[in-house]
Amino acid sequence: MLLSTAAVAAAAFAAAPAWAQPADQLEEVIVTATRLPAVAADTPGARVIDAETIEQRGAVFAADILADVPGLSVTRTGAFGGVAQVRMRGANPGKTLVLVDGAPVNDPADINGAYDFGAFELADIDRIEVLSGPQSSLWGSDAIGGVIAFTTREVDGLRAELEAGSLATARGRLSVGTANDAYAVSAYVSQFETDGVSAADEADGNSERDGLRSTTAGGKARYAFSDTVSVDGSIRWAKAHVDIDGYPAPTYALGDTDDVQDSEQWSGVARLSARALGLSHQFSVSASDIDRTSYSGGFGSTFSGDRQVYRWQADGETSGVAYAFGAEREEASGALSSGEARDLATTSVFGVAQYDAGPLNLTGGLRYDDTDDFGAETTGRLSAAYDLAGGFTLSAAYGTGFKAPTVSQAVCDYCYAPLPWPELTAETADSVEVALGWASADGRLDGRVTAYRLNVDDEIAWRDGRYINIAKTETDGVEAEGRAALGGGFDLTLAYAWTDARDGTTDARLLRVPEHAGSATLGWSGDRLSGALTVRAEGDMDDSGGVRDGFVTANLNAAYALTDNVVLTARVENLADERYQQVLGYGEPGRTGYLGIRLRY
Incomplete structure (x- = not known):
């Protein structure tokens, strides 16, 4: 039975202490992964998670906080470092494009081209933007289900954090940098270690602990040569060693x-910005590289992939219309454990424009992608937002998307069916969504309800020893979300999603997409004490081999400022010691606790 998260949060608020400080008004949130900056409340499917929210909730890994975004199903095969994947609005994980500072980091050697969030630490992350629904008109292939864009932090000063707790867990973060209007440079490193719990559920008689050791490091810099010319760039490296279970x-x-599984990944971007011919130009080169090796029963399997993107974009504005256009070339390659390898590439041109006419805001985008191997696709997206007065905003969007076959699918990795194998074509999608939002006049309350349908055609599936378009x-869904500055230093965030994702041929429910999911977070902030209580719930979920039972779990995070520079932290995960599974057969820890200290100068 799915617990009402709103009721739990309301009960927690009723017990709140009276000494907390008044909360500020909620700020208008701007999303930038739309190529042109846009107000999130006016952009269907757009959400932003800032550094303050990440810190308030005590999130260590990306999977810890993405699960609270309505419409995102996060599954993890092993509590610490197990493969963690995101399904957006029912679309399989390979249809979510993941960006770090604008660099695509999806794994070209993965069967579906999916990204593994298992060991993605948030130590260096300043902002997460989520764009649900087809975004191929902005970002091309892999964005057929949506986009998750991470922006790393620019540091001014010194930051350090240490934490230790249950399961022999220890983590540390250190970052240092300097920043002003003319230039900035910073570097960081973080380390996480734990003995963990058995990846296979202990309730099934498994007792061997499966741990994780991960390290993340990187840097960020910018320099302005003048008012019209500047450069910036960033690099991020991560390495993880994970104990996993098998069959x-x-x-x-x-x-x-x-x-066990070892993985190493790095990504980076370098960008030149210049003002010329009445336009703002950006020339960028981004790259990512990943190697992962699994060892099982004395045998190893190794996969590697890399990707480079060369992009030019120009921005301008005229007669009340803001616009951006450009071109890019993406080159990717993957090498598989079977010995197969393949290079894939796409050349693209794109354009997006935004018109703001008082109560009406219109945004349109168009993109043409010419793949070297699988033909060309044109995708588009049109969205509109209208101010209905009284604080209400009605918005809607229609978009299309496509996804070219992956390296594994293109070479038909491990195919055993007789030749000839069928020629694959790109998967395509279309989606329509309508949203009604409301914000109070005093800026203390806002919310939005979104209804959508997402159709994916020609999805590539494994059938009878080969890949075919079949x-x-x-997916039909409703997403509801709301925020409230409650006063007395308290704020409340609510999210709920109903997701009906089905096979269009058999009408069977898609795996690993719960029909009901929701969360509620009660945050508080005082002179010295701050923190948050988050309650998450998921209904029953169809999975390989059966049905995973629904669950309710809660996390508590708190911080106490000894001085302006020294903060003590504490967090408790799985507060009620719930026995549950995110994925059928894989266990999660019981109640765990952690204490730490945070320094800032």
């Missing part, structure tokens, strides 16, 4: 094994 003989059921999926 040992003789039962070949998920259980304790000595399997599947059609359909």
Whole structure:
């Protein structure tokens, strides 16, 4: 049974202490992954998670906080470092494009081209933007289901953090930098270690601990040569060693094994910005590279992939219309454990324009992608927002998307069906959504309800020993979200999603997409004490081999400022010691606690 998260949060608020300080008004949120800056409340499917929210909730990994975004289903095969994937509005994980400072970091060697969030730490992240629904008109292939864009932090001063707690867990963060109007340079490093719990559920007799050791490091810099010319760039490196479980003989059921996985990834971007011919130009080069190796029963399998994107974009404004246009070339390659390898590339041109006419805001985008191997696709998106007065805003969007076959699909990795194999075509999608938002006149309350349908055609599936274009999926959904500055230093955030994702041919529910999911976060901020209580709930979920039961869990995070520079932290995860699974057969920790200290100069 799905617990009402709103009721839990309301009860927590009723017990709130009276000494907390008044909360500020809620600020208008701007999203930038839309190529042209846009107000999130006027942009269907757009959400922003800022550094303050990440810190308030005590989120260590990206998967810890993305699960609170309505319409995102986060699944994890192992509590610490297990493969963590995101399904946006029912679309499979390979249809979510992941960006770090604008650099695509999806794994070209993954079967579906998906990104693994398992060890993605948030130590250096300043902002997360989520754009749900097809965004191919902005970002091309892989954005057929949506985009998750991470922006790293620019540091001015010194920051350090240490924390230790349950399961022999320890983590540390250190960053240092300087920043002013003319230039900025900073560097950071973070380390996380834990003995963990058994990846295979302990309730099934598994007791071997599966740990994680991860390190993340990087840097960021910018320099302005003049008012019209500047450069900036960033680089991020991450390495992880994860203990995983497998399917040992003789039962070949998920259980304790000595399997491990090592991964190493780096990404970076370099950009030149210049003002010329009445336009603002950006010339950028981004790159990412990933290597992952799994060891099972004495045998190893290695996968590697890399990607480069060369992009030019020009921005301008005339007669009340803001616009951007440009061109890019993306080149990706993947090498598989089977020995197969393939290079894939796409050349693209794009344009987007935004018109603001008082109560009406219109945004349109168009993109042409010419793949070297799978033909060309034209995608578009049109959205509108209208101020209805009284604080209400009605918005709607229609968009299309496409996804070219991955390296694994293109070479038909491990295919055993007789030749000839069918020629694959790109997957395509279209989506329509309508949203009604409201904000109070005093700026203390806002909310939005969104209804949508997402259709994916020619989805590539594995059938009878080869990949073919066969599947059609359909997702109907409703997403509701709201924020309130409650006074007395308290704020409340609510999110709920109903997601009906089905196979368009068989009408069967898609796997690993719960029909109901929601969260409620009660935050508070005083002179010295601050923190948040987050309650999350998911309903039953169809999974491989059966149905994973629904669950309710809660996390508590708190911070106490000893001085302006020294803060003590404490957090408790799985507050009620709930026994639950995110993925069928994989266990999650019981109640765990952690204490730490944070320094800022």
